[in-house]
Amino acid sequence: xxxxxxxxxxxxxxxxxxxxxxxxxxxxxxxxxxxxxxxxxxxxxxxxxxxxxxxxxxxxxxxxxxxxxxxxxxxxxxxxxxxxxxxxxxxxxxxxxxxxxxxxxxxxxxxxxxxxxxxxxxxxxxxxxxxxxxxxxxxxxxxxxxxxxxxxxxxxxxxxxxxxxxxxxxxxxxxxxxxxxxxxxxxxxxxxxxxxxxxxxxxxxxxxxxxxxxxxxxxxxxxxxxxxxxxxxxxxxxxxxxxxxxxxxxxxxxxxxxxxxxxxxxxxxxxxxxxxxxxxxxxxxxxxxxxxxxxxxxxxxxxxxxxxxxxxxxxxxxxxxxxxxxxxxxxxxxxxxxxxxxxxxxxxxxxxxxxxxxxxxxxxxxxxxx
Amino acid sequence: xxxxxxxxxxxxxxxxxxxxxxxxxxxxxxxxxxxxxxxxxxxxxxxxxxxxxxxxxxxxxxxxxxxxxxxxxxxxxxxxxxxxxxxxxxxxxxxxxxxxxxxxxxxxxxxxxxxxxxxxxxxxxxxxxxxxxxxxxxxxxxxxxxxxxxxxxxxxxxxxxxxxxxxxxxxxxxxxxxxxxxxxxxxxxxxxxxxxxxxxxxxxxxxxxxxxxxxxxxxxxxxxxxxxxxxxxxxxxxxxxxxxxxxxxxxxxxxxxxxxxxxxxxxxxxxxxxxxxxxxxxxxxxxxxxxxxxxxxxxxxxxx
Numbered sequence: 001x002x003x004x005x006x007x008x009x010x011x012x013x014x015x016x017x018x019x020x021x022x023x024x025x026x027x028x029x030x031x032x033x034x035x036x037x038x039x040x041x042x043x044x045x046x047x048x049x050x051x052x053x054x055x056x057x058x059x060x061x062x063x064x065x066x067x068x069x070x071x072x073x074x075x076x077x078x079x080x081x082x083x084x085x086x087x088x089x090x091x092x093x094x095x096x097x098x099x100x101x102x103x104x105x106x107x108x109x110x111x112x113x114x115x116x117x118x119x120x121x122x123x124x125x126x127x128x129x130x131x132x133x134x135x136x137x138x139x140x141x142x143x144x145x146x147x148x149x150x151x152x153x154x155x156x157x158x159x160x161x162x163x164x165x166x167x168x169x170x171x172x173x174x175x176x177x178x179x180x181x182x183x184x185x186x187x188x189x190x191x192x193x194x195x196x197x198x199x200x201x202x203x204x205x206x207x208x209x210x211x212x213x214x215x216x217x218x219x220x221x222x223x224x225x226x227x228x229x230x231x232x233x234x235x236x237x238x239x240x241x242x243x244x245x246x247x248x249x250x251x252x253x254x255x256x257x258x259x260x261x262x263x264x265x266x267x268x269x270x271x272x273x274x275x276x277x278x279x280x281x282x283x284x285x286x287x288x289x290x291x292x293x294x295x296x297x298x299x300x301x302x303x304x305x306x307x308x309x310x311x312x313x314x315x316x317x318x319x320x321x322x323x324x325x326x327x328x329x330x331x332x333x334x335x336x337x338x339x340x341x342x343x344x345x346x347x348x349x350x351x352x353x354x355x356x357x358x359x360x361x362x363x364x365x366x367x368x369x370x
Numbered sequence: 371x372x373x374x375x376x377x378x379x380x381x382x383x384x385x386x387x388x389x390x391x392x393x394x395x396x397x398x399x400x401x402x403x404x405x406x407x408x409x410x411x412x413x414x415x416x417x418x419x420x421x422x423x424x425x426x427x428x429x430x431x432x433x434x435x436x437x438x439x440x441x442x443x444x445x446x447x448x449x450x451x452x453x454x455x456x457x458x459x460x461x462x463x464x465x466x467x468x469x470x471x472x473x474x475x476x477x478x479x480x481x482x483x484x485x486x487x488x489x490x491x492x493x494x495x496x497x498x499x500x501x502x503x504x505x506x507x508x509x510x511x512x513x514x515x516x517x518x519x520x521x522x523x524x525x526x527x528x529x530x531x532x533x534x535x536x537x538x539x540x541x542x543x544x545x546x547x548x549x550x551x552x553x554x555x556x557x558x559x560x561x562x563x564x565x566x567x568x569x570x571x572x573x574x575x576x577x578x579x580x581x582x583x584x585x586x587x588x589x590x591x592x593x594x595x596x597x598x599x600x601x602x603x604x605x606x607x608x609x610x611x612x613x614x615x616x617x618x619x620x621x622x623x624x625x626x627x628x629x630x631x632x633x634x635x636x637x638x639x640x641x642x643x644x645x646x647x648x649x650x651x652x653x654x655x656x657x658x659x660x661x662x663x664x665x666x667x668x669x670x671x672x673x674x
Contacts, residue, residue, distance in 0.1 A: 002627075050627070108566045108596040108634070111490055126639050138490050178487050180566075207633060208485035210460060234631035249564060249631025250538020250593055253620040258661055260623035271631040302544045303523050333547075356663065 001204045004047040006089045007218050008200025015173045017166060018196045022091040031072050034090065040064055041093045046075045046085040056080045061093070094196060099186035100153060100163070101125055104136060104170055106180045113138055113174065115167070119153045121186030141171045158193035166195045177215065178208035224290050231283045233272050240265025241295040242362065243288040247276055247303060255300045255355060264363045267294050276306045281314035289324045296362050299330035300355050306334030308351070312343040319347055329362040331355040375502050377558070377578045380451055380476045381513060394420040394448050395519055396474070398465045399456035401427050401437060408456065408521050409435065415524050417517040420448045441472040451475045454510065454519045459483040462506060466492040470499045478519040479505030479569060483633075489567040496569065503569025507633070508561035509539035520561065530555015531584055532669070535575040536591035537562045537598070538632070541620060545591055545662050552666030557585045564632030566595070572602040580611060587614040587673060589665055592647055594621030595635040599647035603654055614672040617651045618659045619644045
């Protein structure tokens, strides 16, 4: 779960990591309530999960009161990479002496956490050259390690002390909230030597949420996503018009690739997980039926113990109940496939022996139906 | 671990062992829905399941297999080194510690949705005590026609001398099915697991078979997320690994920053992208199949 900037900053405040003075507004009337409290200049920041907000014009500076309302409206209406903000963060501008970079992330290969710090803050860390990477135990890090990091960045005096404290606080947050990533980019060093987190990027381990009721309020998923998750499905909406249903994340991903290679565009990824019963397949088709952009459904099931007639029954039920009308192209490897073929013979669904054949027919159909 | 971990030795044993090919296996979480279904299937396949563990159900039995309250109780009655873990994710860490404390050396960890912190702690605990974990979020390991510890269907697998290592469960079945159909059987098929943290990663899986002459080739089924494939390529170069290898990488068309079903299948920037992995394999001349169905013919060409 990726937190929005303001949510991450709420966690920062909880851990005594300083952030700029700020306000939130969802609409014009909420903006009106805070406008007299603001000290200009301020920065308006669209609250989006996608990166690259600066370049996309989703962060705007506002030097006087008159600019506030139009810029606020501009941001609320600005869609970045398909995402529209629900809320805008309004922050007072601070006097910055220096910008640094700091992050802690799960290092998958090393099976531990790693810390990256750099004296160049504010830019994309992938393009930063002089960064320091070091391993950190999941149990946190010691004061002396934190002090060393500050020293390596060339900091001294009050700044070195406050930065070392910042590192310790961030490590504590990562440990206690079970974050996969916590990034502060940039860390602002102020004229008085103190540190301020100007941005936040925090990703929480979804699998740990069962023991973090305090973070539940940050879960923001679409209704469709929620319906899918309730059924134990993994569901990702994509840009195209072909929905792909299968058992197993790898299999569905691989099917996506074959569809893409054949010139098709996937509009949904749905992995229903383990057992292919009439009920699970029906529920999977139900989720897909809510996406009006879907022009055809591809079902790819593999497993030695799949009863294909159970799948065929779910497909028939879905058509009979008027849930869907688009064609279904299915590759189902398993028992009773002759029976299933018979069952589907008068429907808008067709069974294929290989996924390649199913995809080729599907893409042909999409081409014709344009 | 100082001594090299021999998975075949653990799973099958040596020809003069009295329980050669019938090594005892324990199932933690055997009486649950999932655990009981697969206990039956594993047993039908030839796995010698001697005991199950479910707290508060000690004294019961499942199809003649005794159930114990704890691994400790089970280990008083049986000398077991292998455990299949079928407990729900929140109980995973405790199950691992209990197993390791009572002499289990190989843990096959089936549960999905294990928190990362628990996975790291479990792996550290196992490693410190000389035990090995496969998974979590793995379909398990199968030695075709001999035994399996896991949830994979048995039909796709045939006995042979290739090794299949896969980050995805169903793709492990699918790829093995294509191989078997083409007459290429498997010595071992092992699921790495779909999580970001794996007890046995691709490098460690290769390590299990690198000095086994009876394994003639390897098929690697990778996917987007992390850099396990890139690290594997470095390992192959460094160790001059010389068995023929064919790779496949799922997720070429996956968008960035979207978790594609598996907790570990996510691209950030270029980190974890399919291009990066395919480039790595290509750099050391390991052919990368575009579709699972292509793998057998590519492998047959390499073996000529």
